[in-house]
Amino acid sequence: MAECGPSPDSAALLAGMRLEVDVVRHDGAWDEIAEQMLVRASRAALAEAPALPAGDYELTILLTGDEEMRALNRTWRGKDAPTNVLSFPASESLSGPGLLGDVALACETIRDEARERNLALKDHVSHLVVHGVLHLLGFDHATDAEAERMEAIERTALASLGIADPYADQPHVSELLS
Numbered sequence: 001m002a003e004c005g006p007s008p009d010s011a012a013l014l015a016g017m018r019l020e021v022d023v024v025r026h027d028g029a030w031d032e033i034a035e036q037m038l039v040r041a042s043r044a045a046l047a048e049a050p051a052l053p054a055g056d057y058e059l060t061i062l063l064t065g066d067e068e069m070r071a072l073n074r075t076w077r078g079k080d081a082p083t084n085v086l087s088f089p090a091s092e093s094l095s096g097p098g099l100l101g102d103v104a105l106a107c108e109t110i111r112d113e114a115r116e117r118n119l120a121l122k123d124h125v126s127h128l129v130v131h132g133v134l135h136l137l138g139f140d141h142a143t144d145a146e147a148e149r150m151e152a153i154e155r156t157a158l159a160s161l162g163i164a165d166p167y168a169d170q171p172h173v174s175e176l177l178s
Helices: 035-048 066-077 107-116 121-136 144-160
Strands: 002-004 017-025 055-064 085-089 098-106
Touching: 017 035, 035 055, 035 121, 035 144, 055 066, 055 121, 066 085, 066 098, 066 107, 085 121, 098 107, 098 121, 107 121, 121 144
Parallel strands: 017 055, 055 098
Antiparallel strands: 002 017, 085 098
């Protein structure tokens, strides 16, 4: 488990907020991914989202494989296929500090996507963590307006991590992450 307060670059945005990230590894293929990177990406999403009340926040990141992700996707979304990221908010509306929920990431799918798009694996994983955390905070991309708002926050969060715009010359987020 990693516990993180604000970093110097996001201290003003996270004043009075703490984020605890529990990383659960169900697949050994994730061993090369550093827990600190996942925490930094989670923190970046929280820092760039509209202001949240001060307090302690928690989330879990599940690092799994395509088989388990396929089962999760089938059970919770009725789609019998693996996907790159799934988010499971702890509640329907975020009312304040506490448990945000869980973000699940599928190793094989994410590796394939990174390879196909010629992306650094760590950058793609960071993007998907940011994306998943924003879903926990209530953001969605069901409409173009929602997608544009969510993508703008993702771009800013990723830029704070030194990661290039993942949507430059790419299809819309609703096409990439559906």
